[in-house]
Amino acid sequence: MAERGGAVIILSTDRIFFQLVSPNIVVRDHFNKRTMDADYVREKHGILPGRYVDFMALAGDSTSTIPGVPLVGPKGAARLINEIGALEDILTVAYTVPGKLGMMLHTHADDARLSQKLARLDSNISLGVNLKSLRYEKTQKP
Numbered sequence: 001m002a003e004r005g006g007a008v009i010i011l012s013t014d015r016i017f018f019q020l021v022s023p024n025i026v027v028r029d030h031f032n033k034r035t036m037d038a039d040y041v042r043e044k045h046g047i048l049p050g051r052y053v054d055f056m057a058l059a060g061d062s063t064s065t066i067p068g069v070p071l072v073g074p075k076g077a078a079r080l081i082n083e084i085g086a087l088e089d090i091l092t093v094a095y096t097v098p099g100k101l102g103m104m105l106h107t108h109a110d111d112a113r114l115s116q117k118l119a120r121l122d123s124n125i126s127l128g129v130n131l132k133s134l135r136y137e138k139t140q141k142p
Helices: 015-020 038-045 049-059 073-083 087-092 099-107 109-119
Strands: 008-011 025-029 034-036
Touching: 015 025, 015 049, 034 038, 038 049, 049 073, 049 087, 049 109, 087 099, 087 109, 099 109
Parallel strands: 008 025
Antiparallel strands: 025 034
């Protein structure tokens, strides 16, 4: 639906959906009465929504049992992504990152890749339903 220009609201408190945020997709937290768009993700996590999977791969997420890389954390993940780029680029240059952080990135590269796979939502599945059948149609009163 979003690919065709339609607006999509994902009703969830799960941050894993931030990876889907785009100009046509937002996440709505009903309990906190908050709509989370790309600006929210950028302000809250310091990254663009398109990099949220890499962010989770590095920082981890205990609520989703995604381990991440030890010692990185959310601020470190955002800094690495903004300075270097995608997860694979970060892991490729891990040896140039100074101190324990570089050592952890190098040592836990496979964990980071696994975390990335765990965090990535599969958006290429068949739901077995035609979106047209879900449209709301006003009924005509006689």
